[in-house]
Amino acid sequence: MAVNLDPPTELKVIDGVTLATGCAGIKTGDRDDLVLIQLAEGSVAAAVFTQNAFKAAPVRLAQRHRAEAPTRALLINSGNANAATGTQGLRDAIACCQAVADALDIDVANVLPFSTGVIGERLPVGALRDCVRGLVGGLAPDAWLDAARAIMTTDTMPKAVSRSVELDHRVVAVTGIAKGAGMIRPDMATMLAFVATDARVAPGPLDDLIACANRASFSLITVDGDTSTNDAFTLIATGASDMPAITSSEDPRFELLARTITGVAAELAQAIVRDGEGATKFVTITVQGGASADECLEVAFTIAGSPLVKTALFAGDPNWGRFCMAIGRARVTGLDPDKVSLWLDDLRVAAAGVMVPDYTDAAGAAVMSAPEFQVRIDLGRGTASETIWTTDLSYEYVRINAEYRT
DSSP, rough: SSOOOOOOOOOOTTTTTTEEEEEOOSSSSTOOOOEEEEOOTTTTTEEEEOOOSSSOHHHHHHHHHHHHSSEEEEEEEEEEEEOHHHHHHHHHHHHHHHHHHHHHHHHGEEEEEEEEEEEEOOOOOOHHHHHHHHHHGOOTTOOOHHHHHHHHSSSSSSSEEOOOOOOETTEEEEEEEEEEEOOOOOOOOOOOOEEEEEBBBOOHHHHHHHHHHTTTTTTGGEESOOOOOSSSEEEEEOSOSSSSSBTTSSSHHHHHHHHHHHHHHHHHHHHEEETTTTOOOOEEEEEESSHHHHHHHHHHHHHOOHHHHHHHHHHHHOTTTTHHHHHHHHTTTTGGGOOOOEETEEEEEEEEEEEOOTHHHHHHHHTTTEEEEEEEEEOOOOOOEEEEEEEEEHHHHHHHSTTHHH
């Protein structure tokens, strides 16, 4: 069950974006597993993809298509990753894109494919083609929530967020959806995210926007430390708003839009963690007093990735020595344990590398038994600070992944 995560409610329509969902029979039962997103002519898209060397066929093809032509459509399937499928997997991804191109009367390079699900199995291309033909007639501007449901795999609820911002006395909308619950440690988990705005943004600053949003959201989460073969985050600007275009990141409006898009991305990223496979805890880890941001992130992710730490989080066991162990094995040159301090929420546990006299395990357990709390570390060697979000490691996580293909 997701940790303190409410189902999405009202989602804003983005002028220039229409969506449709259908069932191609990839997932068990009759659940929708295919999403078609059509973008109005003149839309601009930016994307970042997994850094996993075993990139899935749709990732490689999407990168190629983005370099060749403007993006006019996205095709997303869930239940099958089309990864580790070799040359045939690439041909299958091309065939699916061609089906969309034929149905929408656009070039195949105008279509970006995305897949998520089981690795190592071929896509049922025939079923996907048939389903695509039926989706075109159902394209609608208000199908965001249906799309969020259709891209789910082990997620327990859809993830969708909408916000708005005023630019040039015009209200600009931003809506995003995401999926992911396991194999989450994005590096650009299985993670897909799609965010759209009706703002008018040139390609250069849109690339800057997605880099900014990704750095402050999906790059700061981990559930199990594994980076998917299929991770992708796509940002779309349709330009349907009649505002003058943002053509530079120096434009004062850029910061306002960046703040809004980053807020949507961060909320989606946290929703992925809150709905992490088997999660019973949502834990914020802040590392401050570092010599650099990279150093703080190294320590934070080392803590978040430790199985011993994660099982202590699950148990609500304030075994703070496990945090010290993880801090000490982080790849930080010259770390001085005698300068390290540790808090659980506002409860000071350790200072100068040792337990403070008034700390008690009962007080620590009271913090860690809550479904949501913060672990804060001060390295005592600088002014840098970074925050990430993670989960515990439960029996349910093991069950979900042990039974994933059964």
